Amino acid sequence: MLTINNLTKTFDQVVAVNDVNLQVKSGEILGLIGQNGAGKTTTFRMILNFLTPDSGQITWKNKSLKKVNYDQIGYLPEERGLYPKMKVGEQLTYFAKLHGMKTAEIKQQIPKWMERFQVKGKLTDKVKDLSKGNQQKIQLIATLIHMPKLLILDEPFSGLDPVNADLLRAGILMLRNAGSAIIYSSHNMDYVEKISDNLIMLHNGNVVLSGDITDIRESFGRTKLFLESKLTSEQLANFPGVKIVKQHKKEFELTLSNPDIGKKIFAVATEKGYIPEFRQVPPSLEEIFRLKVGAVNE
Amino acid sequence: MNKFWIITKRVYCKNLKSGSWLFLVFSPLILVIIAAGIIYYISQNNQPVQVAVVSNNYVVTQFLKKSSNSEIQYENLTAKQANKKLINKEITGILKVKTKPVISAKYVELSNAETSLAIRKVQATLYGLKLNQTATQLHLTVTQLHSLASPVQVKKEIVSIENGKQIVKSNSTSVFNYVLSTGLTIFIMLIITIYGQIVAQEIAIEKGSRIMEILLTSVSATTHFFAKLTAILFLLITQLSIYFVIGKISWMWLKEQTLVKSFLPSVNIPMCWSTYSLTIILFFIIGTMTFAVLAALLGSLVSNQEQINMAVMPISLLALAGYFLSLMALSGDSTLVKFFSYIPFINIELMPVRLSLQHTTLIAANISLAIAALFLTGLTFLATKVYQSNILVYSKTGLIKKSASFFVQKNLSN
Numbered sequence: 001m002l003t004i005n006n007l008t009k010t011f012d013q014v015v016a017v018n019d020v021n022l023q024v025k026s027g028e029i030l031g032l033i034g035q036n037g038a039g040k041t042t043t044f045r046m047i048l049n050f051l052t053p054d055s056g057q058i059t060w061k062n063k064s065l066k067k068v069n070y071d072q073i074g075y076l077p078e079e080r081g082l083y084p085k086m087k088v089g090e091q092l093t094y095f096a097k098l099h100g101m102k103t104a105e106i107k108q109q110i111p112k113w114m115e116r117f118q119v120k121g122k123l124t125d126k127v128k129d130l131s132k133g134n135q136q137k138i139q140l141i142a143t144l145i146h147m148p149k150l151l152i153l154d155e156p157f158s159g160l161d162p163v164n165a166d167l168l169r170a171g172i173l174m175l176r177n178a179g180s181a182i183i184y185s186s187h188n189m190d191y192v193e194k195i196s197d198n199l200i201m202l203h204n205g206n207v208v209l210s211g212d213i214t215d216i217r218e219s220f221g222r223t224k225l226f227l228e229s230k231l232t233s234e235q236l237a238n239f240p241g242v243k244i245v246k247q248h249k250k251e252f253e254l255t256l257s258n259p260d261i262g263k264k265i266f267a268v269a270t271e272k273g274y275i276p277e278f279r280q281v282p283p284s285l286e287e288i289f290r291l292k293v294g295a296v297n298e
Numbered sequence: 299m300n301k302f303w304i305i306t307k308r309v310y311c312k313n314l315k316s317g318s319w320l321f322l323v324f325s326p327l328i329l330v331i332i333a334a335g336i337i338y339y340i341s342q343n344n345q346p347v348q349v350a351v352v353s354n355n356y357v358v359t360q361f362l363k364k365s366s367n368s369e370i371q372y373e374n375l376t377a378k379q380a381n382k383k384l385i386n387k388e389i390t391g392i393l394k395v396k397t398k399p400v401i402s403a404k405y406v407e408l409s410n411a412e413t414s415l416a417i418r419k420v421q422a423t424l425y426g427l428k429l430n431q432t433a434t435q436l437h438l439t440v441t442q443l444h445s446l447a448s449p450v451q452v453k454k455e456i457v458s459i460e461n462g463k464q465i466v467k468s469n470s471t472s473v474f475n476y477v478l479s480t481g482l483t484i485f486i487m488l489i490i491t492i493y494g495q496i497v498a499q500e501i502a503i504e505k506g507s508r509i510m511e512i513l514l515t516s517v518s519a520t521t522h523f524f525a526k527l528t529a530i531l532f533l534l535i536t537q538l539s540i541y542f543v544i545g546k547i548s549w550m551w552l553k554e555q556t557l558v559k560s561f562l563p564s565v566n567i568p569m570c571w572s573t574y575s576l577t578i579i580l581f582f583i584i585g586t587m588t589f590a591v592l593a594a595l596l597g598s599l600v601s602n603q604e605q606i607n608m609a610v611m612p613i614s615l616l617a618l619a620g621y622f623l624s625l626m627a628l629s630g631d632s633t634l635v636k637f638f639s640y641i642p643f644i645n646i647e648l649m650p651v652r653l654s655l656q657h658t659t660l661i662a663a664n665i666s667l668a669i670a671a672l673f674l675t676g677l678t679f680l681a682t683k684v685y686q687s688n689i690l691v692y693s694k695t696g697l698i699k700k701s702a703s704f705f706v707q708k709n710l711s712n
Contacts, residue, residue, distance in 0.1 A: 081508035098516035
């Protein structure tokens with residue numbers, strides 16, 4: 001288990017990370033979200049021992065990370081980097097060896113990972129000759145091939161198309177199922193929601209939200225209502241307790257001041273019988289993110 | 299294989315196949331082969347200069363004809379015959395000699411002749427003739443003439459001081475030492491600059507492309523730093539071994555060559571294979587490693603590859619300073635040269651040159667070598683600290699400010 005207690009880091013007079021606490025258990029995925037400059041990469045760099053915290057402790061399985069075997073760690077930096085003139089096979093072998101894998105094991109694993117990520121290219125191709133997407137897949141394989149027990153991914157989905165992002169998601173979930181503790185950052189709230197068990201939202205180095213994603217969303221109440229009925233936009237806007245009405249073709253998206261308003265709208269909408277859609281949900285992560293960031297900025 | 303050796307092997311193998319290293323290793327050999335080829339070609343095609351002598355004086359024409367040798371062939375012709383031969387390019391030039399009122403001559407040579415006449419040789423020959431003529435007029439005996447004409451003898455001896463005694467060196471040894479030292483001067487500068495460039499570039503590329511971040515999640519910055527330097531040391535040893543093997547093979551052929559055979563007895567060969575050469579090799583190794591460590595330090599300060607040329611500037615400047623002082627050493631052993639042959643960075647270029655010129659003693663060279671080794675140790679320690687604190691720092695701060703920043707802020711722990 002990765003445990004961070006009261007982690008603080010300042011650069012000159014700027015507080016990059018302020019009193020951050022978090023835990024990632026084995027077989028668990030923690031998503032770290034926040035605007036640019038929120039402190040996500042700084043947190044990762046402190047976990048990886050690239051930066052020394054001003055205060056606070058970082059432990060892995062109750063031991064200081066400084067004493068942890070590097071072979072247990074996998075890291076994907078935000079800005080990707082590979083040796084452009086090195087062949088794909090040599091590159092993967094080099095990074096795998098640096099993470100303690102034996103040659104025979106590497107030879108066995110490389111084709112499997114190339115297949116899993118559907119890399120279009122040969123092991124004898126130079127990295128620079130691959131497409132950008134395939135280069136990114138090679139980078140991911142280099143990060144995951146040694147099946148790290150602690151996996152740190154900085155913006156892993158950036159630059160990936162939806163198909164490749166799904167491949168990466170499957171890879172991350174595979175490692176989670178194998179018992180890895182995974183911590184990653186992303187701007188893509190959709191992916192964060194789909195694969196994270198827990199979430200931490202950072203703003204200007206401070207934790208503004210943390211916990212289980214479902215619990216976080218539920219804590220904001222079911223104030224979003226998606227409705228398809230014979231009620232008009234005007235009728236809905238005039239309904240007491242409806243703050244915002246948005247129309248998406250036949251569907252209306254309402255923002256309610258109170259979840260109980262939903263019951264009243266349901267009663268009115270079903271007065272004349274069957275309606276194709278009535279869905280009352282908590283705000284999305286993106287809305288919560290905007291809400292929180294906006295509130296703090298104010 | 300542990301991680302240190304994994305990195306060492308990769309850096310070594312990668313550079314072994316790189317163009318810059320292969321150029322560094324083979325360019326001096328190619329230059330030597332080209333120079334040897336030119337010398338061989340010239341020696342094989344050394345035809346005598348064909349000179350037509352046009353003179354009405356029988357004594358003059360006969361005297362010149364008799365003084366023909368392997369370099370100049372005199373032929374007595376009429377002015378018409380000589381001009382025809384010159385037009386047909388059958389001769390190199392025409393020497394017209396007058397005997398009255400005194401012996402004087404005019405020499406006309408083809409501008410595009412294969413060989414050229416050294417005018418002083420004709421002058422010397424005609425001077426001999428003139429001397430004979432004058433001696434006859436003055437009724438001088440042969441002994442009187444020799445006594446009058448023989449120049450003052452000045453004998454030059456080159457000595458070096460070894461164990462407080464003057465040891466006479468042959469002139470050929472001095473020439474050999476001079477050639478060796480000139481070669482060393484250029485070669486040392488080339489080697490330290492290119493190895494420095496290789497190291498700085500290696501580090502800047504890994505840092506600039508963020509590969510360093512991935513590497514440092516698998517090994518410590520210190521391991522990475524020393525693995526790279528070890529690879530550079532192995533590259534240098536490989537280079538010297540290649541020279542040793544090629545030198546050994548070439549020597550087996552060279553020593554049988556007539557030219558070398560005639561040159562060998564006058565050269566102090568044991569000097570080449572003694573502690574002198576070992577000291578020079580050690581200077582090579584310590585010198586290259588000193589510049590490699592400096593390059594690693596400077597390479598760790600850059601944020602991207604574009605800054606690398608600016609970062610390696612101190613290496614080029616130091617190497618140039620050493621180079622110019624070595625050139626000064628070739629022309630004489632001044633106080634400035636003596637002083638700088640103990641100053642770190644400069645001494646590793648300057649002292650081997652002074653040693654091969656035999657301007658200094660082996661003891662002095664070893665003192666300088668000890669200074670270089672101590673300095674290398676200190677510099678390595680400092681560079682490790684700077685490397686640890688800067689290798690993952692990407693900022694727009696100037697390089698000098700950044701290099702100093704590790705004293706006040708140590709971000710990266712080992």
